[in-house]
Structures are given as structure tokens and as C-alpha cells.
Amino acid sequence: MKSKIIVTGGLGFIGSHTVVALHEAGFEPIIIDNLSNSQLSALDGIEKLIGYKPQFAQFDVNDAPALRQLIEESKPHAVIHFAAFKAVGESVEKPLMYYRNNVGGLVTLLEVMKETGLTDIVFSSSCTVYGEPAEIPVKESTITKPAESPYGATKQMGEVILKDNAPWCNTQCLRYFNPIGAHPSAEIGELPLGVPNNLIPYLTQTVAGIRESLTVFGNDYDTPDGTCIRDYIHVVDLAEAHVSAVKRLIDKSYQNAFEVFNIGTGNGSTVLEVINSFESATGLKVPHTIGGRRAGDVVKVWAETTKVENVLGWKAKRNLETMLRDAWNWQVKLSK
Numbered sequence: 001m002k003s004k005i006i007v008t009g010g011l012g013f014i015g016s017h018t019v020v021a022l023h024e025a026g027f028e029p030i031i032i033d034n035l036s037n038s039q040l041s042a043l044d045g046i047e048k049l050i051g052y053k054p055q056f057a058q059f060d061v062n063d064a065p066a067l068r069q070l071i072e073e074s075k076p077h078a079v080i081h082f083a084a085f086k087a088v089g090e091s092v093e094k095p096l097m098y099y100r101n102n103v104g105g106l107v108t109l110l111e112v113m114k115e116t117g118l119t120d121i122v123f124s125s126s127c128t129v130y131g132e133p134a135e136i137p138v139k140e141s142t143i144t145k146p147a148e149s150p151y152g153a154t155k156q157m158g159e160v161i162l163k164d165n166a167p168w169c170n171t172q173c174l175r176y177f178n179p180i181g182a183h184p185s186a187e188i189g190e191l192p193l194g195v196p197n198n199l200i201p202y203l204t205q206t207v208a209g210i211r212e213s214l215t216v217f218g219n220d221y222d223t224p225d226g227t228c229i230r231d232y233i234h235v236v237d238l239a240e241a242h243v244s245a246v247k248r249l250i251d252k253s254y255q256n257a258f259e260v261f262n263i264g265t266g267n268g269s270t271v272l273e274v275i276n277s278f279e280s281a282t283g284l285k286v287p288h289t290i291g292g293r294r295a296g297d298v299v300k301v302w303a304e305t306t307k308v309e310n311v312l313g314w315k316a317k318r319n320l321e322t323m324l325r326d327a328w329n330w331q332v333k334l335s336k
Contacts, residue, residue, distance in 0.1 A: 002028040003250055004074055008061050008109065009082030011038040013190040014124070014179055014235060016046055018080060020188070021239035023050040027246065030074055032067070034060040037085065037193060045188035061105040064112050071116045078120035078249050080242055081109060084154070087197035088128070088296045091151035102154035103161070110165060120249040122242055123162055125175045127231070127262070127301050128152030136268075137304035140175070140260045149296035159260070166257035172245035177231035177264035177303055179238045181323035182330035189330030190235075199271065200324070204331035207284050214286060216271050218293035223300055227271035231264035231302035234318035234326070238263055244312040264303030265316040274320070281321040282328050 005022055009015045010031030015038075019029040031043070031054055047053045055074070059066040061083045084102040085091065091098040106123075113121070129152060130138050131145030147153040162171045180200040182189030195211075196202040206214045219226035241263045248254050269277070275286045309315050 002026060003078075004028045004030055004076040005246055006030045006032060006071070006074070006076045006079045007082065008032045008079065009038070009084065011035065011040070011042040011056075012082055014238060015082040016042045016188045017183060017235045017239040018082070018242045019046055019054060020049050020183065021236070021243050022246070023054070025243045025247070027243075029054050030070070030076060031056045032059065032061060032070065032083065034058060034083075039191050042188055042191065048187045049183065049185060062101075062108045064108050067109065067112045068116060071112060071118055076118065078122065078246055079109065079113065079118065080122040080124070080246065081106065082124045084124065086151065088149045088151050089197055089294060091149050091154075092296045095150035098150045098154050102151075103157050106158050106161060110161070110169065114168065119168060120170045121162070121172075122245045122249070123158060123171055123173045125159055125173050125260075126152065126155045127175055127177045127264070127303065128298070129156045129159060129175060130301065132298050133301050136300060137266060137302050138262060139304040140262055140307050148298050151296075163258045169257065170249055170254065171258045172249055172254070173258065173260045174241060174245060174263050175260060176238055176241070177233055177262070177301070179235045180232050181234040181236065181318070181326040183236060184326055186326075186329045186333045189327070189334075199274065200327050203275070203278060203286055204327055206288070207286055207328070208331050208335045210335075212287070214275075214288040215291040216288055217291055217297060219290045221299045223270055225270050225272045228297055229268040229270050229300035229302065231266070231268050232274065232320060232323060233264050233316055234323045237316040237318055241308070241312065241314045244314045248312060261308040261312060262303040262305060263308060264305060266303055266305040268300060268302035269320060274324070277320045278324040278328070281325045284328075
């Protein structure tokens with residue numbers, strides 16, 4: 001019998017790819033999503049890839065009675081918790097909305113998990129917990145400084161809450177860097193509602209003619225070309241990392257009830273390097289201008305990946321050009 005895994009936010013960008021990866025690894029995914037930052041069409045894409053429509057429940061993770069009923073009826077083995085708002089800039093403008101949803105949602109989920117006897121969770125965290133990092137590459141042991149944005153603060157708080165509940169709750173906490181790309185089939189990908197807050201969907205929409213120009217936020221940082229550096233990771237690689245974490249929980253091979261892993265490639269790319277790589281991968285020009293710095297942005301960050309490679313046995317496989325080519329193919333499909 002297949003192990004059932006609840007995926008909150010399972011129709012979102014990372015969630016939808018993880019649902020596919022779970023199926024491919026022999027698990028039965030159950031999706032919860034309130035469609036506040038996703039679209040039902042992702043379910044159709046998932047169905048095309050796995051051959052059936054997985055169980056889907058449309059409600060907010062803050063809805064404790066609905067959550068309790070689903071857990072009691074489906075009897076899952078673990079939860080992967082993606083359901084959260086994720087835009088740095090928006091969190092600066094609307095901090096209360098982020099604390100209510102990201103922190104409140106996790107608390108509700110944990111309360112219901114404890115009531116129903118469900119003890120295993122994979123938590124979607126972020127490299128933003130490191131703030132402006134004290135060392136690069138960033139290790140799991142690197143001190144977490146004050147977050148640069150309310151979004152980052154909600155992820156820090158989420159980790160503290162999970163660590164405080166470690167006596168009964170077993171957590172694989174994945175601090176991931178910058179997920180981009182799309183499934184190579186172009187059946188699922190990133191579906192930002194309205195104006196994208198992240199670099200790659202804004203870039204691909206600009207090349208597709210939906211946006212006039214891409215603004216690069218600042219070119220006067222202490223980096224090789226003055227633009228911010230990030231560790232970009234293919235969303236399919238990231239999805240596979242979640243599968244490795246679920247297996248660790250189910251096999252009970254973890255050493256501690258609360259474990260943290262950096263999920264990245266171990267390499268950093270500047271914004272201008274991303275633009276150049278996209279142009280190289282696709283042969284298309286990216287209209288862009290240089291603007292001022294954006295509030296909440298960290299200057300440079302990339303991952304030290306030794307721990308995740310040694311402990312989870314996971315390593316990123318796909319390079320930057322592959323990520324950008326897959327992202328563009330997804331945009332082309334959306335534009336048809």
C-alpha cells in the first residue's frame with residue numbers, strides 16, 4: 001500500500017512539481033490548496049504527467065475543522081507544508097498578511113497534526129532565514145541574522161515553532177534558495193497571479209511581450225557586476241529533495257527530531273549573468289533597464305551543499321541554462 005502524503009499548497013509552483021515527484025517515487029499525494037496564489041489548471045497538468053487526478057481539497061490551511069477531517073479520513077503518513085505567501089517585496093508592504101498566513105497557518109497545521117496523531121512534516125523554509133549571511137557559502141550552521149523582510153521573518157519563526165515542538169513533531173526543514181524553471185514537459189510551471197514578484201517569470205513575460213522591460217534592482221552592490229547574487233535551483237531538483245526528506249521521515253532514519261538542510265546548487269549567479277544565460281540558452285534578447293535597489297533584498301547568497309549530499313543523498317543535477325530553457329518553454333506554452 002502506498003504511503004499517503006498531504007501537500008499543502010500543492011497546486012503552487014513548487015508544490016505541483018513535488019506532487020509529480022512524489023507519485024514517481026511511489027507515494028500517493030493528497031493536495032490541499034485554497035487557490036489564493038495558484039490556479040486549478042495546475043491539477044490538469046499534474047494529471048497529464050502522472051496519469052490520474054490526485055485527491056484535491058480546496059480550503060485554507062487555517063481551516064482547522066477541514067484539515068482535521070481530511071487527516072482523519074485519509075490517514076496520511078506525513079505532511080509537506082508549502083502553503084505560504086512568498087514575495088519579499090509584498091511582505092514589506094503587507095507584513096500583517098504574511099504573519100497571519102505564514103505563521104498562523106503553520107500553528108493551525110501543527111495543532112491539528114498533534115490532535116490527530118500525525119507527527120512527520122517537511123517544512124518549506126528559505127535561505128532568507130540567514131538574513132545578510134555571515135559567511136558564504138552558507139552552511140546550515142551559519143548564524144541566522146535578523147531577517148531582511150517580513151517574509152524571511154515568518155520562515156525564521158516557523159523554524160523556531162517546529163524546533164520547539166520537536167519532542168513530538170519530526171521535522172525535515174528544507175532551506176531552499178531560488179527555485180526557477182519548469183517541468184521539462186511544459187505541462188506545469190510557475191503561474192504568478194498579476195505582476196510577477198520573482199525574477200524569472202518577470203523575465204520570461206518581458207521576452208514574451210507581456211511586460212515592457214525587466215528592471216534590474218540595483219547595479220551598485222559589492223558583486224562582480226554590481227547586481228545581486230542568488231543560488232538558482234531547478235524546481236524539479238527541488239521537488240526531488242522533498243521526496244528524499246519524506247523518505248527519511250518514513251524510514252525513521254533521521255538522527256534528530258528537527259533537522260535542517262540547505263537545498264541549492266552551491267553556485268551563485270548575478271542577475272546580469274542570469275540574463276546572459278537566458279539569451280545564450282534561447283537566442284532571445286531580454287529588454288532590461290537598471291533601477292534602484294529594492295527594499296528587503298540580500299546582496300549575495302549561495303549554499304554550501306555538503307550536508308544535504310552526504311545525509312539526504314540528494315544533489316542538484318540541472319544547470320542554469322536548462323532551468324532557463326525550461327522556464328521559457330513553459331512561458332511559450334502559456335502564451336499560446
